[in-house]
Amino acid sequence: MKETLTRSLSGLLYVALLIFCLQFKHLLIGLLFIFGLVCLTEFKKLIQLKSFIPYIIFVVLYGVFGYWQNILNTGLGLNEAIKIITVFSIFVNLFLIQDLFSAKRIPLFFTKRYLLTTFYLSSAFVFLVLIANHFKAFNSSILLGCFILVWSNDTFAYLVGKNFGRQKLFEKISPKKTVEGFLGGLFFSCVISYFIATFTLTLNFTNWLILSIIISVFGTFGDLIESKFKRQAHVKDSGQIMPGHGGLLDRLDSIIFAAPFIYLFLRILNYVS
Secondary structure (H helix, E strand, O other): OHHHHHHHHHHHHHHHHHHHHOOHHHHHHHHHHHHHHHHHHHHHHHHHOOHHHHHHHHHHHHHHHHHHHHHOOOOOOOOOHHHHHHHHHHHHHHHHHHHHHHHHOOOOHHHHHHHHHHHHHHHHHHHHHHOOHHHHOOOOHHHHHHHHHHHHHHHHHHHHHHOOOOOOOEEEEEEEEEEEHHHHHHHHHHHHHHHHHHHHHHOHHHHHHHHHHHHHHHHHHHHHHHHHHHHOOOOOOOOOEEOEEEEEEHHHHHHHHHHHHHHHHHHHHHHHO
């Protein structure tokens, strides 16, 4: 009972803090910066990288792509660079998906550790800021909707999987995840996307429906990939910063992995609309 209460209070504090900061541009940028540093610290421990260089890279990336464009409201000289970092991030994530299916262990040679800290983790927080600044106008409703879809997918995947799950999704990595749970999370995320489209007045239902599919699929991949990193490191949680939940990376792994794909979809919408 005490553990359940601790977990509930910890999760509620996290959600309340995020939702509050989403209402203010400067607070959101600051919060995501802190979240990024914490997640980077936890991830470096998982991949056993002791170098300080990833912190420097994160600060530079976040400062250039996140802070400069969104505080000064200018994308001069950055548009092409954003395209490049998007391509690199998506390819690194696709290779991680390949490692998930084809390798017993995710290879962690020297160069790959820096590629992962840069284009898997650090760039994800840049994309979260860019998503909130969709069409160069700060609108936290889009990012909030994405978080709601992540939370909905996780919640209903757990509930459906616990009550109806029979076929394991990826037993060697995450024994509790089931195909039925994944499909349940996907289905209810699609349903909830209708209400997000109705009440946020941001994107239409078709676009939110597509986003719900992107978030459910790639968010699940992100969860599985982080679970594989933890198994390789022989730890249960990425950290202890959230009592009852583990590390911050454990809570953000889905949105971190899905972020570049969400941003790419929004960028495509920007071109075709």
